[in-house]
Amino acid sequence: MRRIYSFLSLLLIFLTVLASRAHAQANVEGVILDSQTKEPLLGATIILVGTSKGATSNIEGKFAIRNVPAGSYTIRTTFIGYVEARRDIVVKDNANLEQNFALDPVTIEGQEVVVTGQALGQKQAINEQLAANNILNAVSSARIQELPDANAAESIARLPGLSILRSGGEGNQVVVRGLSPKYNQITIDGVQMSASNPNDRSADLSMVSSNMLEGIQVSKSNTAEMDADVIGGTVNFELKEAKQSDTRIPFIFNFLAQTGYNGLSNAYNKYNNYKYVGSLENRFSDGLLGVFAQIDVERKNLTSNELGASYSYFQQDPRSLTDFSTTGLTLSDIPRDRQRINGALVLDYQVPDGKIKLTNFVSSGNTDARSRQEYFDILNTQYSYSLSYSKSKLSILTNSLDYKQSLPVFNVHTRLSHTYSETKDPNDWAVTFMQRDQTGLNQFIAAKNVNPQEIQRSATPNVNDTYLRSIQTTNSFSRERALEAKLDIDRDFNFSDLISANFKMGGKFRHQTRSYDYNLIGQGGGSFIDHSASPITSLILGTFGIPPSDNPDELPMTYFVDPGFNYGEFLGGDYQMGAPMDFAKINAMVDLVKKNAYLNVPAYAPDDFNSRSFDYSGYEDRSAFYVMSTMNIGQQITFIPGIRYQNLKTSYKAAQGQANTTATVLYPHMDTTVVQNHPFWLPSASLRYKPFSWFDIRLSYSQTLAYPDYNAVIPRISVNGTAIAYNNNRLKPSRSANYDVYLSFYDNSIGLFTVGGFLKRIDDLIFAQRIHVTGNQAAQYGPPSSVFKPVPTQTYFVSTYINSPFRIDDYGMELDWQTHFWYLPGPLSGLVFNVNYTHIFSKATYPYLHQVKSGRFVTYIDTSYTERLLDQPNDIVNMSLGFDYGGFSARVSMLYQTHVFTATDLYPQLRTNTSAYRRWDLAVKQDLPWFNLQVYGDINNINGARDVSVIQGGGGVPRSLQDYGMTADVGVRFKL
DSSP states (O other): OHHHHHHHHHHHHHHHHHHHTOOOOEEEEEEEEETTTOOBOTTOEEEETTSSOEEEOOTTSEEEEEEEOSEEEEEEEEOTTBOOEEEEEEEBTTBOEEOOEEEOBOOOTTOOOOOOHHHHHHHHHHHHHHHOSSOEEEEOHHHHHHSOOSSHHHHHTTSTTEEEEEETTEEEEEEETTBOGGGSEEEETTEEOOOOOSSSSOOOGGGSOGGGEEEEEEEOSOOTTSOSOOSSOEEEEEEOOOOOOSSSSSSEEEEEEEEEEEOOTTOSSTTOEEEEEEEEEEEETTTTEEEEEEEEEEEEEOOEEEEEEEEEEOTTSTTOSSOEEEEEEEEEEEOEEEEEEEEEEEEEEEETTEEEEEEEEEEEEEEEEEEEEEEEETTTTEEEEEEEEEEEEEEEEEEEEEEEEEOSSOEEEEEEEEEEEEEEEEEEEEEEEEEOSOOSOGGGSSOOSOOHHHHHHHOOOOGGGEEEEEEEEEEEEEEEEEEEEEEEEEEEEESSSSEEEEEEEEEEEEEEEEEEEEEEESOSSOOTTSGGGHHHHHHHHHHTTOOOOSSTTOOBSGGGBOTTOOOOSGGGGTSOOOOOBOHHHHHHHHHHHHHTGGGOOGGGOBOHHHHHHTOEEEEEEEEEEEEEEEEEETTTEEEEEEEEEEEEEEEEEEEEEEEOTTTTTSOOEEEEEEEEEEEEEEEEEEEEEEEETTEEEEEEEEEEEEOOOHHHHSOOEEEETTEEEEOOTTOOOEEEEEEEEEEEEEETTTEEEEEEEEEEEEESOEEEEEEEEEGGGGGGGSSOTTTOOOOTTOEEEEEEEEEOSSOEEEEEEEEEEEEEOTTSSGGGGGEEEEEEEEEEEEEEEEEEEEEEEETTEEEEEEEEEEEOOTTOOSEEEEEEEEEEETTEEEEEEEEEEEOOEEEOOSSGGGOEEEOOEEEEEEEEEEEOSSTTOEEEEEEESTTOOOEEEEETTTTTOEEEEEEOOOEEEEEEEEEO
């Protein structure tokens, strides 16, 4: 740290000296508006012709060209979709000059066009993208608010290179350029969201409502000022700021009321969906103080039908690379009820040449899920029914105080922020009944290439021969809190009329604490089929008035079947589920067992091993500083070199121990804390060359990082027999060298057409690995010698994580066209078209422990194989056609993606990717002539597309299948 402080002090002295030598200069400032609507235009380009000086307008339409030498200039303003404006100006020393522009939309001669709705949103996004110094895609405020999406994840799903992951049909995570959500960073007004997953660093995007957003930016390339712990991309959600009321009403009031429908055939409470949004905003003290407040309450039915199948290589012929064995099938009906409340409070105060802004965002959601399952266990020829319940609560809080101002010597930007997230599962449980005999599954043990449908058709379920096997209850709690401070300082310099530069430096510090606690009862030993469980079994029989069977230790399932529950056309009728359990009765049974846990039967006893082994706590300190410069040579060349130093210090505590026969009662372990530091110097450089007014090319290079998952780096070690779970706390962050080339073509008729390519060369990517060691070699993977003494003649199997010794390449191409057909006659001038295509390649080497049987002997071979990165799609196509006419807006959109790689395996026939996924959505809105009323509606997943993953062998045999049906919403909103 001493080196960092010394370096920053020297830079500050150097910058002060340079500033003191600067000549007296002035600023040219103003606002860019639409001449007809008077709406501010974001991303307009303002330049002084014949110089390298220029600026772009912000979300309020404001711009400032700073440190302009005295003299005469021509100022030019351009905005795609609008007529260029020019005027001559005279700049005097130390005298700021105000220049405001009202731009006219481009039109056919004699025809008046008012740019609103989707067309305005598209133009704002185009100009924001062109004005950015890095490679960026944007969703503008006008586009978000005209036809709002279900949540923030859906709002970015149509951008090039992005795909989203869904839960119950709701988008909740984003994949950028084929890289999993944990490799991307999600921010709110530039502040990193706390991770919501106890295992990795990903965040839940479904917690952010699109109704409170001013805009979204997806940065695909990094400059030195940006956080470097991102390999895929950075998604920034910008919250709304207050607008000035144009009436005497103290606040602008907006209200939205919406109801919805779930079209899945067997979904209960199909119409029990709603959303209410209310907001207040205005500016006070002559527009200096802005207040924006919003609350969002919603409820969604996210019911889904799901299938999961497991496979292995064909053991009768382990050399076959085409045949496979089907080892299990799970059918699940999961009614999910999700209720969420979001809130935002944004205060801003305009100071001379700057702003102070206080941002507060909170989101809390409860998900109630009741999962009925049927499991076909081929290897053990067992058939079971289960009912599980989960009520999970996820809460997120973000606060930031932001100060930005142009001072006489420097431009300064500083921010203090606090983020918090917690996930509570206080009362989860699962109850399983198992059929005793004659399941009809033994015929599949040695069969090859079995389709899961054959398994269900051939199984012989018999609820009269099915008895209680297990009751498990769990609770878990994870939380993360981070405090962060950052400071950026920059200064503009003029070396000549054609050469200018901005020199920028800054640093930040982030302190983050994190913990996870998990508790389990009911897995330690024994079963409810055993006589040892008879005290509980007898209690249940007596309480529910169930007559005992021939075996008084058995609890039959027949008394817990719900005859009124209907699975409907499960998975479209392709599969059938039967004998649904009665939730009320099962819940009452679980409560009874929990209240009588003091009976201490082995089938329902606390599991100390699993309750302690996965707990962890600790902290991370992330420090960084950077220097960079933005150098302009005329209006044609912009060069941005920079370097960033970033260090991550981790300190985590977890259990290390060896399980024995009584570990479920008392797990012998030691809590161990490990501290690691990961310092990196990370260079970056960007170049933009604009030889023509309608074309530019952008080149970018940067080095970025991906820090290890929490469940990989915490110092957990557990030995259970010959199995060792060894978390590798010596893992290094993955490091990526990122290359981008982007060509952009643009004018008022074309709109914006871009073609780009990217390459990411990733070193030290982290993979799970399973290895075998013999005898005392296992000591290096075990807990301290006082706890673990390996048997010299024993073979141990170690599950761990490693940094891959092989370089991984992730590369691809992106095409994007955004245009407004303003030049077509009549109503056709309201057509807005967007289409993009992405193709991604990747090559990763996966480690694998291969087991080969030869008679009675087994040989273990540490090997590897090459495949794509997980979550990487091959092709993504997004297309939307919008139409604005008067107060009417409509948009039809299509998403198509193929071959997302979802599971890997040594045997190519067992590797898994998604089937082609094509989804159609429709959204419409109509303004009404009373009280600024609007009615709107949308239909999502019109064609009922399913999420399907198939193994590469067997001609499309499913590994997983999720059906969540079509959904529809209709609502009304008004503004006062």
